[in-house]
Amino acid sequence: MLVLGIDSSTQSTKALVVDADSGEVVAEAKASHPDGTEVNPAAWWEAAQSAIGEAVAQAPGRIEAVSVGGQQHGMVALDERGEVVRDALLWNDTRSAPQAAELTERHGAKELASRTGLVPVASFTITKLAWLAQNEPANADRVAQVLLPHDWVGWQLAGRPERTWTDHGDASGTGYYSPTTGEWLPEMLAEAMGGRTPKLPELLAPNAKAAVATLPGIEGATIGVGTGDNMAAALGLGLQPGDVVVSLGTSGAVFVPAEQPSADETGIVAGFCDATGRYLPLVCTLNAARVLSSTAQVLGTDLEGLSRLALQAEPGSGGLSLLPYLEGERTPNLPDATGTLTGLTGANMTPQNLARAAVEGMLCGMADAIDALRDTGAEVRRVLLIGGAARSEAVQAIAPGLFGVDVHIPDPAEYVALGAAKQAAWAHSGADTPPDWPVAGTSHPVGDDTSGTAVRAAYAAARHQVHGI
Ligand SMILES: Nc1ncnc2c1ncn2[C@@H]1O[C@H](COP(=O)(O)OP(=O)(O)O)[C@@H](O)[C@H]1O
Ligand SMILES: O=C(CO)[C@@H](O)[C@H](O)COP(=O)(O)O
Numbered sequence: 001m002l003v004l005g006i007d008s009s010t011q012s013t014k015a016l017v018v019d020a021d022s023g024e025v026v027a028e029a030k031a032s033h034p035d036g037t038e039v040n041p042a043a044w045w046e047a048a049q050s051a052i053g054e055a056v057a058q059a060p061g062r063i064e065a066v067s068v069g070g071q072q073h074g075m076v077a078l079d080e081r082g083e084v085v086r087d088a089l090l091w092n093d094t095r096s097a098p099q100a101a102e103l104t105e106r107h108g109a110k111e112l113a114s115r116t117g118l119v120p121v122a123s124f125t126i127t128k129l130a131w132l133a134q135n136e137p138a139n140a141d142r143v144a145q146v147l148l149p150h151d152w153v154g155w156q157l158a159g160r161p162e163r164t165w166t167d168h169g170d171a172s173g174t175g176y177y178s179p180t181t182g183e184w185l186p187e188m189l190a191e192a193m194g195g196r197t198p199k200l201p202e203l204l205a206p207n208a209k210a211a212v213a214t215l216p217g218i219e220g221a222t223i224g225v226g227t228g229d230n231m232a233a234a235l236g237l238g239l240q241p242g243d244v245v246v247s248l249g250t251s252g253a254v255f256v257p258a259e260q261p262s263a264d265e266t267g268i269v270a271g272f273c274d275a276t277g278r279y280l281p282l283v284c285t286l287n288a289a290r291v292l293s294s295t296a297q298v299l300g301t302d303l304e305g306l307s308r309l310a311l312q313a314e315p316g317s318g319g320l321s322l323l324p325y326l327e328g329e330r331t332p333n334l335p336d337a338t339g340t341l342t343g344l345t346g347a348n349m350t351p352q353n354l355a356r357a358a359v360e361g362m363l364c365g366m367a368d369a370i371d372a373l374r375d376t377g378a379e380v381r382r383v384l385l386i387g388g389a390a391r392s393e394a395v396q397a398i399a400p401g402l403f404g405v406d407v408h409i410p411d412p413a414e415y416v417a418l419g420a421a422k423q424a425a426w427a428h429s430g431a432d433t434p435p436d437w438p439v440a441g442t443s444h445p446v447g448d449d450t451s452g453t454a455v456r457a458a459y460a461a462a463r464h465q466v467h468g469i
Contacts, residue, residue, distance in 0.1 A: 002026065002059055003428065004052065004066040004218060005236075005421025007414055008044050008153045009033075009229050010090065010250040015051035016417040017059040020425035023437025028414065029054035037093035041076055041084055044149065045156050049215070056217045065428035066157060066213055067224030069232025069420040070150025072173040075128035077143040077198075082160055085139050088149065089128040092250065092286050094328045097122040097335035099130035103175075103192070104267075113263040116188065117172060117179040117271025121330050123284070126175030130192040137194075145199040146189070148174070150226040158223055159214030164201040169231030169280065171203060172273040179261040179273050206277050207426045207434070224427035229416045230255055230282055231275040233386060236419030237410060237439055242381025244373060246366045246399070248389035252288035254369035255280050256378045268331055268372040275423060276434065281376060283369035285331050287339075288362055289389035291324040295358035299351050303392060309355035310394035315401065315451035318348030321462040322361030331369065332469055342462040359394050363402045364459040367452070370403055382406045384441075386415050401449035402456065410441035 001021065007014040010033065017027040031047035031054075033039065048068075056063060073091040078084060089095070100120035104112060109119045120127050125148065133140040147155065151166045171177040176188040182203070190197045204210055204225040213221040227235070230245075230253050237245060239257045247253040255272075258279040262271040274280040296306040325337035341357065374380050383403050389395055391412055400407045418437075426434040463469060 001064050002061050003421045003424040004055065004063045004221070005417040005419065005424060006048060006052065006066065006068040006153065007229060007232065007416035007420060008048060008068055008070040008149055009416060010071050010092065013044065013047035013051045014414045014417045015055040016414055016421055017055050017063065018418065018421040020435065023435065025413065025418070026060060027055045027058035037090045038087040039090060040087050041149070041152050044153055048153055052215065053217060063218045063221045065222040065224060065424035066218055067420040067424040067427065068150045068154045068157070068226040069229045069416040070148065070153060070170070070226065072148070072170060072228040072230065073123050073125050074149040075125050075132070076147040076149060076152045077132065078145045078147065079142045080144045085142050086136065091123045092327055093128070094122040094335040096127035096131035099134065100124070100127040103127065103130065109267060110265045113265040113271070115178060116175050116185065117261055117263055118175055119265060119267030120175055121267065121333050122335050123330050124173060124175040126188060126192045129189065133192065133194040133196065140193060140196055143196065143198045147201055150228065151201050154210065154223055154226045157213050157215050158211035161211060163211070165204045165210045165225060166201040167204060167206060167225040167227045167275060168273040169275045170228040173228060173270070179271055179279065206275050206423070207430070209427050222424070222428045224423045226420065227275040227423065231272070231280055232419035232423070233415040234280055234419065235275045235422050235434060236415040237384060237386070238436060242379040243384055244370055244378070244380050245384045245386060248288045248385070248387035248395065250289060252285040252362065252366050252369070253282055254366055254373065255282035256373050258378065262376055264376055267333065269376050275419065281373060281378065283331055283372050285365045285369070286327045286329055287324045287365070289387065291326060291358050291362045292389055292392065294326060295355060299355060306355050306358070307392045307394040309352045310359045311397060313352040313356035316455050316458065317357040317360060318350070318353040319343040319345065320348055320353050320357040321459045322357040323463055323466060324358065324361040324365065332467070334467060337467065340462065340466050342465065359398050360402065360455050361459065363395065363399055364456055367402045367456055380405055382408050384408050384410055386410060396444060400444050400446040402452035404446060404452055406446050407444040408441050409444060410439050
């Protein structure tokens with residue numbers, strides 16, 4: 001039986017056709033999304049149709065089920081007719097930072113963490129809706145329903161039926177959902193929207209059959225409930241207790257499977273649900289893979305060239321530290337920050353040191369995130385490194401020393417789309433548990449590499465010097 005998994009993430013849509021019995025990927029395709037932190041969802045649909053069309057054309061049979069994993073938190077506001085009211089504001093759009101601060105001021109971080117699992121930052125959907133209500137009231141008046149990116153793409157696959165739906169994983173990133181009760185908090189949404197009460201999608205179980213596809217090429221396929229991209233990656237990897245994932249895509253996301261919901265009032269760890277009915281505490285930065293591509297551009301090289309240069313420099317980059325807040329930052333909560341390179345001298349300002357400082361700066365943020373998860377009681381047995389930038393040799397070589405634990409690199413694959421495919425197979429089977437597909441990879445033991453301690457100390461000192469934290 002063949003199933004289709006879709007990853008509608010920040011930079012692109014990926015489609016994988018997977019053999020549901022073996023977990024083997026039999027066809028795949030990708031289509032780009034436009035740049036920017038506000039995007040017309042029509043661009044996601046165009047990319048989805050293109051990637052699905054190409055993948056399905058290579059598939060050796062009929063697609064029985066499909067699911068969508070999508071970038072989390074994006075605000076997709078629809079009017080009475082189901083048309084988008086304005087371009088979606090994405091998770092990495094920081095304009096709603098003042099609304100996040102207002103919400104926290106009004107309710108207190110402790111209360112919000114215990115009610116919603118989150119302390120608001122500009123990424124979360126609720127702050128974007130509050131921004132809309134305050135800045136575009138005429139648009140806010142037209143909002144009849146709010147969806148998340150994966151909800152919207154799944155709804156298009158089904159031919160835009162009357163019913164809309166979502167899952168608990170992606171719902172837990174809105175700020176108007178309770179991970180402890182598993183229900184929406186419509187009063188939070190109404191308050192953020194100045195008393196307006198848009199409809200919310202129906203919350204479905206992780207293995208629900210949500211709808212039936214109408215898209216030519218996959219007509220009649222069961223549509224699974226879908227989920228957020230990080231929840232889909234966790235499902236695709238089949239995590240064991242103590243497995244911490246560091247996902248280096250547009251965002252740097254660090255997460256671990258958990259049996260209980262979390263409520264971190266510091267706001268560093270977001271208390272999300274996963275895509276199996278359990279939980280996924282997660283720390284997310286705005287700056288990951290693009291730190292490397294921007295640095296490669298400055299150095300006049302490509303990503304392989306950047307990796308080669310970085311590996312020619314010594315740990316510590318000759319005294320350079322890069323605070324990589326190129327898009328502002330979410331963790332730490334510095335929405336207006338810019339990047340800073342500290343420690344420059346005539347002697348150390350080499351392409352090799354700059355390249356290594358970019359890799360170290362990106363990974364130091366991830367190492368801080370692993371510590372934050374540990375601080376909430378999470379067991380850290382090993383790190384699994386995934387996402388586009390995990391393909392970099394320099395990243396693979398430098399990560400174990402900075403993280404201070406063994407790093408496992410699952411074979412390069414689209415784990416979000418694979419998790420979505422697994423969810424589709426689960427929904428189609430009606431089984432109690434998702435299928436167990438093998439994931440191959442290579443281990444990079446930390447050994448006696450202690451160079452990371454000094455690198456992280458220099459990075460922390462630079463952050464303290466520049467941002468006082
Ligand atoms: N070999 C590599 N080295 C470093 N970065 C890479 C490499 N291959 C891909 N990337 C980066 O990975 C990013 C895409 O990763 P992906 O996980 O697909 O992101 P997203 O899910 O946010 O769309 C791009 O920014 C790309 O430049
Ligand atoms: O905001 C978060 C998680 O809270 C991001 O992880 C988004 O879900 C986007 O992911 P990528 O496109 O970078 O994979």
